[in-house]
Amino acid sequence: MKALTFCGKENIEFQEVADPKVTAPQDAIVKVKLTAICGSDLHVYHERETGLDHGTVMGHEFVGEVVELGKEVRNLKVGDMVTSPFTTSCGACFFCKKGLTARCVAGSLYGWVENGEGLHGGQAEYVRVALADSTLVKIPEGVTLTEALLLGDILCTGYFCADMAQISPEGAYAVLGCGPVGLLAILGARELGAQTIYAVDCVPERLAHAQRFGAIPINFQQQDVKEVILEKTQGIGVDAVLEVVGSNAAERTAVDIVRPGGIISVAGVHTANTFSFSPVEAYDKNLTYKIGRCSARYYMDKLIPVVQSKKYDLSSIISHRLPLADGKKAYEMFDKKCDNCTKVILENS
Numbered sequence: 001m002k003a004l005t006f007c008g009k010e011n012i013e014f015q016e017v018a019d020p021k022v023t024a025p026q027d028a029i030v031k032v033k034l035t036a037i038c039g040s041d042l043h044v045y046h047e048r049e050t051g052l053d054h055g056t057v058m059g060h061e062f063v064g065e066v067v068e069l070g071k072e073v074r075n076l077k078v079g080d081m082v083t084s085p086f087t088t089s090c091g092a093c094f095f096c097k098k099g100l101t102a103r104c105v106a107g108s109l110y111g112w113v114e115n116g117e118g119l120h121g122g123q124a125e126y127v128r129v130a131l132a133d134s135t136l137v138k139i140p141e142g143v144t145l146t147e148a149l150l151l152g153d154i155l156c157t158g159y160f161c162a163d164m165a166q167i168s169p170e171g172a173y174a175v176l177g178c179g180p181v182g183l184l185a186i187l188g189a190r191e192l193g194a195q196t197i198y199a200v201d202c203v204p205e206r207l208a209h210a211q212r213f214g215a216i217p218i219n220f221q222q223q224d225v226k227e228v229i230l231e232k233t234q235g236i237g238v239d240a241v242l243e244v245v246g247s248n249a250a251e252r253t254a255v256d257i258v259r260p261g262g263i264i265s266v267a268g269v270h271t272a273n274t275f276s277f278s279p280v281e282a283y284d285k286n287l288t289y290k291i292g293r294c295s296a297r298y299y300m301d302k303l304i305p306v307v308q309s310k311k312y313d314l315s316s317i318i319s320h321r322l323p324l325a326d327g328k329k330a331y332e333m334f335d336k337k338c339d340n341c342t343k344v345i346l347e348n349s
């Protein structure tokens with residue numbers, strides 16, 4: 001089959017790789033219909049995250065059709081249309097039972113093969129899914145393929161970031177980063193009742209989208225974010241910051257604009273070894289700092305009814321749809337935000 005593979009820094013190739021096979025009785029093989037590029041793929045692309053074997057199939061966002069099943073899979077049948085959270089999970093371990101499926105003891109992240117171990121990704125014609133029964137979700141009625149694709153990662157991740165922020169209707173919130181995950185964090189915050197949401201980025205089209213989603217845009221290249229937020233909150237700061245970038249610069253801004261006793265909720269993937277704020281600063285602000293990988297499998301069940309309600313125009317964040325074969329170009333566009341690129345879907349014919 002053909003797939004998009006990691007071939008070194010900023011080098012993604014569309015090339016022939018081995019077809020995935022059922023290797024464990026709990027496996028499923030899914031014929032990928034749609035797949036997407038995530039901000040997390042960019043950390044690998046730029047080698048901010050390292051360790052991935054060259055030749056690893058990229059990607060962890062996909063939907064498709066079950067074409068083959070291992071002997072022990074009970075809940076699925078060939079022909080089912082499915083979506084997947086971006087990590088696999090067993091559904092039965094200590095962490096899965098707590099809803100922390102991202103930390104399942106038997107789980108893996110798609111698109112991460114290191115020293116020959118791990119799962120290849122979904123930016124391919126076919127993908128092997130481990131622990132298929134407890135990982136895959138059949139696409140429910142009233143959910144489009146595009147919505148099901150967003151449900152597997154970024155819709156859940158945006159909501160998770162808002163959930164950690166303990167939203168209340170009278171609070172003021174700031175979302176740092178208006179990429180696809182930040183935009184969905186704005187909707188997550190609204191779903192949880194937030195009325196006042198500031199959205200920070202420097203890309204005009206993304207800020208315009210944040211505004212369409214109900215947030216107040218702040219361009220950090222044109223305005224001093226700390227000054228604006230303090231002015232709008234009578235010098236107090238926001239109740240919580242939703243940090244959806246994953247950089248020390250954004251982390252620093254978060255500390256500057258959160259109020260004493262406030263929460264910094266981080267969905268951005270961090271690759272630095274040190275914090276940009278000190279324990280003294282954290283103490284002096286009575287700060288709560290929450291961070292981590294989203295347990296998408298857990299949140300998917302919660303968010304299916306929200307998707308079915310059609311309350312939000314989720315697919316409006318998709319700016320481009322290209323064939324999988326154009327994946328190399330799609331990575332460049334998404335990375336450089338060319339042509340107002342916000343989120344790219346890659347399609348298999």
Ligand SMILES: NC(=O)c1ccc[n+]([C@@H]2O[C@H](COP(=O)([O-])OP(=O)(O)OC[C@H]3O[C@@H](n4cnc5c(N)ncnc54)[C@H](O)[C@@H]3O)[C@@H](O)[C@H]2O)c1
Pocket residue numbers: 038039040041042043153154157176177178179180181182200201202203206220244245246247249250253266267268269270292293294295
């Ligand atoms: N925690 C999880 O489970 C999880 C899941 C999915 C994605 N992520 C992470 O979420 C982050 C966002 O993903 P995305 O797909 O939206 O990526 P993206 O790269 O498209 O978006 C990041 C946005 O942040 C903006 N930005 C950069 N520096 C900024 C700053 N200092 N202040 C404010 N905005 C700034 C950029 O202009 C860009 O629009 C990434 O780090 C990704 O790895 C985490």
Ligand SMILES: [Zn+2]
Pocket residue numbers: 038039040041060061086153154
């Ligand atoms: Zn992702």
Ligand SMILES: [Zn+2]
Pocket residue numbers: 089090091092093094095096097103104105106107
């Ligand atoms: Zn588990």
